[in-house]
Amino acid sequence: MRRRPLLLAALAAPAIARAQGIEPADTPRRAERWRDLKQAIFGDRPVEPAGAALDLSVPPRALDAALVPVGLALSADLAPRVTAIHLVIDENPLPLAATVRAGQPGALRALTTRVRVDAYTNLHVVAETDDARLLEAARFVKAAGGCSAPMGGDLEAARQRMGRMRLTLPEGSPGPDRAVPVQVAISHPNTSGLQMDQLTRLSIPAEFIRSLRVTYAGAPVLEVASDISIAENPTFGFTLAGRPGGELRVLAIDNRDRRFEGHWTLNGAG
Amino acid sequence: MAWRSEPDRLTPARPAATSRRGVLLGLGAVLLAAAAPATRPIEVAPGLFVLPGLDEDASAANLDALANTGFVIGRDAVAVIDPGGSLAHGRLLRQAIEAVTPLPIRHLVLTHVHPDHAMGAAAFADCGAEVVTHSRLPAALAQRGEFYRRMLEREMGEAAAGSAVLAPTRLVQDRLDLDLGGRVLALQAHPPAHTDHDLSLLDGTTGTLWTGDLLFVRRIPSLDGSLSGWMLELEALRAKEALRAVPGHGPPAVPWPAGAADLTRYLLALRDGTRAAIAAGIGIAEAPARVAPEEAARWRLGEAYHGRNVTAAYRELEWE
Numbered sequence: 381m382r383r384r385p386l387l388l389a390a391l392a393a394p395a396i397a398r399a400q401g402i403e404p405a406d407t408p409r410r411a412e413r414w415r416d417l418k419q420a421i422f423g424d425r426p427v428e429p430a431g432a433a434l435d436l437s438v439p440p441r442a443l444d445a446a447l448v449p450v451g452l453a454l455s456a457d458l459a460p461r462v463t464a465i466h467l468v469i470d471e472n473p474l475p476l477a478a479t480v481r482a483g484q485p486g487a488l489r490a491l492t493t494r495v496r497v498d499a500y501t502n503l504h505v506v507a508e509t510d511d512a513r514l515l516e517a518a519r520f521v522k523a524a525g526g527c528s529a530p531m532g533g534d535l536e537a538a539r540q541r542m543g544r545m546r547l548t549l550p551e552g553s554p555g556p557d558r559a560v561p562v563q564v565a566i567s568h569p570n571t572s573g574l575q576m577d578q579l580t581r582l583s584i585p586a587e588f589i590r591s592l593r594v595t596y597a598g599a600p601v602l603e604v605a606s607d608i609s610i611a612e613n614p615t616f617g618f619t620l621a622g623r624p625g626g627e628l629r630v631l632a633i634d635n636r637d638r639r640f641e642g643h644w645t646l647n648g649a650g
Numbered sequence: 651m652a653w654r655s656e657p658d659r660l661t662p663a664r665p666a667a668t669s670r671r672g673v674l675l676g677l678g679a680v681l682l683a684a685a686a687p688a689t690r691p692i693e694v695a696p697g698l699f700v701l702p703g704l705d706e707d708a709s710a711a712n713l714d715a716l717a718n719t720g721f722v723i724g725r726d727a728v729a730v731i732d733p734g735g736s737l738a739h740g741r742l743l744r745q746a747i748e749a750v751t752p753l754p755i756r757h758l759v760l761t762h763v764h765p766d767h768a769m770g771a772a773a774f775a776d777c778g779a780e781v782v783t784h785s786r787l788p789a790a791l792a793q794r795g796e797f798y799r800r801m802l803e804r805e806m807g808e809a810a811a812g813s814a815v816l817a818p819t820r821l822v823q824d825r826l827d828l829d830l831g832g833r834v835l836a837l838q839a840h841p842p843a844h845t846d847h848d849l850s851l852l853d854g855t856t857g858t859l860w861t862g863d864l865l866f867v868r869r870i871p872s873l874d875g876s877l878s879g880w881m882l883e884l885e886a887l888r889a890k891e892a893l894r895a896v897p898g899h900g901p902p903a904v905p906w907p908a909g910a911a912d913l914t915r916y917l918l919a920l921r922d923g924t925r926a927a928i929a930a931g932i933g934i935a936e937a938p939a940r941v942a943p944e945e946a947a948r949w950r951l952g953e954a955y956h957g958r959n960v961t962a963a964y965r966e967l968e969w970e
Contacts, residue, residue: 443958444958
């Protein structure tokens with residue numbers, strides 16, 4: 381992973397040139413791009429189609445290119461064997477949006493996040509298994525301008541709450557034999573560095589979360605290495621197993637080495 | 651502004667309700683079918699003219715003439731309010747002004763920076779008018795100007811050439827009175843609402859409130875500031891003593907405050923529905939189809955843009 385910025389930066393230029401194109405999903409150029417990206421990220425390791433065991437859901441047309449929800453569900457058989465998920469947005473300036481590693485088996489059974497999409501693009505996920513297989517799935521997304529689009533909304537309010545974290549447990553705390561969905565989010569602009577200040581002609585500097593770690597009752601659950609393709613207020617949903625009453629801790633670090641921490645005790649009552 | 655659909659969808663499917671409403675609203679139906687920008691201004695109050703916008707997405711054919719633009723004539727001078735969506739649209743407005751009055755254009759007021767309201771400013775670059783905006787508009791222009799320019803190019807092609815926002819020369823922090831000679835326009839800078847830099851004007855002489863996009867009628871509202879803030883500002887605007895309002899989108903004028911009823915209902919449904927979705931653990935991917943779905947059918951372009959408003963509301967309200 382350490383060589384990623386160098387390799388992917390070399391692949392970035394054509395994406396920007398085509399940012400406004402409306403090229404169909406299945407052109408030879410898109411297939412070639414994915415071959416190049418696979419080579420850059422996974423080297424010569426074979427990547428097989430995941431088939432029905434990996435269900436990737438992305439809106440075919442994004443409502444907001446700067447916030448495209450991505451959901452991933454693994455089959456019951458596959459889920460405990462998946463150790464990492466790589467999320468790749470082929471046409472983005474930095475295509476590898478995130479790598480999410482499971483700290484406990486099954487943590488990636490249902491994974492969600494929100495990304496920026498800079499041009500009509502294929503979005504790939506590659507699941508890595510405990511026997512070192514790579515399984516891929518893809519969806520085509522129609523959206524454009526997410527990386528260079530400026531943020532809207534109440535920017536002052538967003539600045540003021542930077543670093544605040546949210547925990548969502550739609551089905552309550554985990555229990556014996558009951559893994560539950562969990563979503564953690566951190567308020568952070570996650571700026572891409574691709575927006576230009578018209579007055580100074582300088583890029584607005586990138587500020588983004590590069591690492592997020594989740595532990596429960598002291599044991600690792602999830603580890604995310606992320607980049608500018610993750611939408612503002614980085615949000616990750618995953619699956620948590622364990623006894624109730626433990627402490628869920630989140631540690632996030634941004635590219636300026638600012639550390640943000642959150643912790644919650646998950647009570648037994650659902 | 652109206653949120654734009656992607657370039658391969660120049661004509662979003664219109665909900666069935668549109669045609670019914672079109673019949674009811676006669677003029678609106680004609681404009682909708684014509685797809686050509688208005689050239690004849692409508693005098694909605696003495697000396698206060700509106701060039702009505704189209705309820706469409708931007709295209710080369712419609713010159714991005716989507717917003718209501720217009721002007722107010724005093725004894726000594728003219729104020730332009732929102733110069734239009736492109737250089738060509740701004741020129742239509744300027745011709746309309748010159749056909750009505752020989753008085754000089756001294757003030758160019760931008761209610762906010764969205765391109766359908768502001769990109770026509772270039773048509774007024776040579777008339778020496780001061781450019782009056784909210785004090786936060788320059789920051790928004792710095793962040794988004796280039797993005798909007800490229801977006802307009804994508805939508806209009808070569809017809810977008812020369813369109814630009816002029817740099818503000820007078821900033822409104824809170825309130826400012828513009829004296830046109832015997833006629834004062836009271837400007838108010840709002841906290842984040844439709845955008846984070848909305849400006850409204852009250853023409854006390856005729857009791858006309860010019861809202862910019864703080865008021866949408868007929869066309870689906872677009873949320874780009876703060877939903878909670880917008881509801882508060884709309885409530886305060888409703889209490890203003892005005893006979894009529896000129897909305898940013900919709901008819902040239904509506905009775906006030908009755909004309910705010912649909913928007914008030916929409917924002918409330920959006921807020922309550924989104925809060926309920928967040929509380930129920932419904933994710934941001936599922937919320938657009940499940941929050942106030944009945945509202946999408948009640949507005950022009952609603953099917954294309956309601957879901958985006960839900961996404962924007964969700965982004966804001968999940969951090970309440």
